[in-house]
Amino acid sequence: MLKKACHMLSFLLLTLVLFGCASSNQEDEVVSEDAPSGDLAPLEKKTTVVIAEDGAASGAGFYIAEEKGYFDDYNIDIKFTTFANSDDMLPALAAGEVDIAGGVSTASFFNAIAQGIDVKIIADKGHYYDGNSYFSFVIREDLQEEIKDYSDLKGKRIAVSSRNAVDDYIFQRMLEHAGLTEDDVEFVLMSDFGNMLAAMGNKSIDAALQIEPLITQGESQNLHVRFGDATDFAPDAQIAMVLGSPSFIEEETDVSLRFMAAYLKGVRDYNDAFLYDEGLDEVIDIMTKHTALKDPGVWKKVGVTGLDPNGEMFVDDIKKQFEMYDANDAIRGDVDFDHAIDTSMTEKAIEVIGRYER
Structure with a gap:
C-alpha cells in the first residue's frame, strides 16, 4: 500500500512539473481582431516607455506611432528625453533608466559595450534607399566638369x-570603390555639417559627406550638387540602430513586444508615404512637428532616411564597421555580437503583425 502511494505521489509530482513547464512555455499573447490594435490586447495598466530621441528624422517610426495612436492602442505612454551625448545616454540605457534609444556605429559605442555597458541592438533605424540617399557625397557646383567619377x-x-x-x-568605402587611398586625397575633419555649406561657399573644400536636409539646402543655394549616390559603394550600410535596455527587452516582454509592434506600424506608414505616396501629407505633418525640418515642401524634395518596415538590419555591415575601427586601433576590448545584437523581440512583433511586403 505504501509502495502504491509513493508511486501515486511521484506521478502527481511529475504531472505538476510537466504542467508547469508547459504553462511557462506557452505563448500568453493572443491575437484578436477585437483588440483596439487589431492584434494584441492592450496592457492592463498604462505603462510609460522612455525613448532617448533628439528629433532626428530617423526617429520617424516613434513619432508616427505616437501621433497615430498605435502606442495608445496598447496602453503605452511615450516619454521622449534627450542627452547631451551618447556617453551619458548609454549608461542610462543599460541601467534601465531609458528603455529605447537611437544609436550610430562609432568606436566609442563599441568600446562602451566592450567595457561592460550592456545595451541591445534590436532593430534598424537608418539605412540607404537606392539612388536617393539621405547621407551622401556632394561636390562644389563649379567642379562638376572636373569631377565626373x-x-x-x-x-x-x-x-x-x-x-x-x-x-x-x-x-x-568610397575611397575603396574609387581605387584610391586616404593618401590620395586631403581629409578635412569638420564636425558641423552646417559648416560644410559655408566651406563650399568659400571654396575651402571640394567635396563633403553631407546629410539631409543640408544636401537639398546646398543645392538650392547653388553651393554643391549631389555626387552619385552612397548606394554606389555602400548599398548595405547600417547607419543607425534602435537600441534597447536589456531589462526592457528581456524582462518587460509584454511591454516591449507591444512597443515594437507599434513602432513597426509607424515605420510602415513612413514607407507607404515616402515610397508610395500614400498618406504623405499626414506623415509630413508629423515629421514637421517632431523634427527640425519645418518646411513641408522641403520634405517632398529631400532624400529621406531608409527605415526597414520589418526592422531588419544589415548585421554583417555592423560587424564590418567594428572591424574597421579595430584595424585603426580605436577599439579597446572585444564585443560579443551574439549577445549585443538581439532581434528576438522584433521577430516576435513580426509574427504578430505580419511581414510588410510590397
Whole structure:
C-alpha cells in the first residue's frame, strides 16, 4: 500500500512539473481582431516607455506611432528625453533608466559595450534607399566638369564629420570603390555639417559627406550638387540602430513586444508615404512637428532616411564597421555580437503583425 502511494505521489509530482513547464512555455499573447490594435490586447495598466530621441528624422517610426495612436492602442505612454551625448545616454540605457534609444556605429559605442555597458541592438533605424540617399557625397557646383567619377576626387579636399565612426566608414568605402587611398586625397575633419555649406561657399573644400536636409539646402543655394549616390559603394550600410535596455527587452516582454509592434506600424506608414505616396501629407505633418525640418515642401524634395518596415538590419555591415575601427586601433576590448545584437523581440512583433511586403 505504501509502495502504491509513493508511486501515486511521484506521478502527481511529475504531472505538476510537466504542467508547469508547459504553462511557462506557452505563448500568453493572443491575437484578436477585437483588440483596439487589431492584434494584441492592450496592457492592463498604462505603462510609460522612455525613448532617448533628439528629433532626428530617423526617429520617424516613434513619432508616427505616437501621433497615430498605435502606442495608445496598447496602453503605452511615450516619454521622449534627450542627452547631451551618447556617453551619458548609454549608461542610462543599460541601467534601465531609458528603455529605447537611437544609436550610430562609432568606436566609442563599441568600446562602451566592450567595457561592460550592456545595451541591445534590436532593430534598424537608418539605412540607404537606392539612388536617393539621405547621407551622401556632394561636390562644389563649379567642379562638376572636373569631377565626373569617384576616382576624380584624387587630390581633392573632402570634408567628413568624424573619425572612427560611421561617417569615416562610408568615406573609406568610397575611397575603396574609387581605387584610391586616404593618401590620395586631403581629409578635412569638420564636425558641423552646417559648416560644410559655408566651406563650399568659400571654396575651402571640394567635396563633403553631407546629410539631409543640408544636401537639398546646398543645392538650392547653388553651393554643391549631389555626387552619385552612397548606394554606389555602400548599398548595405547600417547607419543607425534602435537600441534597447536589456531589462526592457528581456524582462518587460509584454511591454516591449507591444512597443515594437507599434513602432513597426509607424515605420510602415513612413514607407507607404515616402515610397508610395500614400498618406504623405499626414506623415509630413508629423515629421514637421517632431523634427527640425519645418518646411513641408522641403520634405517632398529631400532624400529621406531608409527605415526597414520589418526592422531588419544589415548585421554583417555592423560587424564590418567594428572591424574597421579595430584595424585603426580605436577599439579597446572585444564585443560579443551574439549577445549585443538581439532581434528576438522584433521577430516576435513580426509574427504578430505580419511581414510588410510590397
